[in-house]
Amino acid sequence: MSEGKTDKTLLDDLTNIDNILSQVRDILKEVRNELGNIEPKIVSDRLVIEEGVPRESYQLEMSMLVDPGETESETREMPFDGWVDGFIVGFPDGTDQSVGLRLEDDDTGTQYFPRNREDNYFAANDYSDNLDLAFEIEEGQKLTAELKNNDSMNEHFINVMVTVKRKDGDEVVTRGN
Numbered sequence: 001m002s003e004g005k006t007d008k009t010l011l012d013d014l015t016n017i018d019n020i021l022s023q024v025r026d027i028l029k030e031v032r033n034e035l036g037n038i039e040p041k042i043v044s045d046r047l048v049i050e051e052g053v054p055r056e057s058y059q060l061e062m063s064m065l066v067d068p069g070e071t072e073s074e075t076r077e078m079p080f081d082g083w084v085d086g087f088i089v090g091f092p093d094g095t096d097q098s099v100g101l102r103l104e105d106d107d108t109g110t111q112y113f114p115r116n117r118e119d120n121y122f123a124a125n126d127y128s129d130n131l132d133l134a135f136e137i138e139e140g141q142k143l144t145a146e147l148k149n150n151d152s153m154n155e156h157f158i159n160v161m162v163t164v165k166r167k168d169g170d171e172v173v174t175r176g177n
């Protein structure tokens with residue numbers, strides 16, 4: 001086999017791979033769009049708390065795929081009086097601190113995360129943690145997670161989950177027990 005045929009064969013193989021990857025990308029975009037139509041498993045405005053079923057905490061899923069250069073937000077209504085007891089975040093490798101996250105009260109604009117107001121967003125790369133975040137919530141209160149993607153070339157999926165715990169009767173909300 002001559003050197004020219006080897007180069008042409010290699011080029012044909014690479015072209016076929018490129019075509020397959022393009023088809024896979026189109027399929028994944030279609031799947032992503034369809035997933036956007038699926039309601040999350042935990043939707044706080046339809047959360048039914050049955051008598052006799054002990055349930056002290058819920059994880060409210062607020063993860064999002066953010067398109068290049070876009071800002072997305074997810075709002076959840078609190079199902080009961082209680083407190084936020086945890087805040088799980090995950091930034092995959094490759095975000096390179098280009099996607100910022102904040103958590104705030106939808107009505108008052110109170111920023112709960114990041115704590116210092118001068119930092120509008122928290123950004124990271126290859127990072128996930130259950131952050132120690134605690135504050136009282138009231139039934140009907142709306143929390144909004146906002147993600148801002150400063151990467152003009154790539155979309156990024158950021159994991160965000162808020163753990164809320166129910167406050168029973170005259171319970172005093174405290175941490176560390």
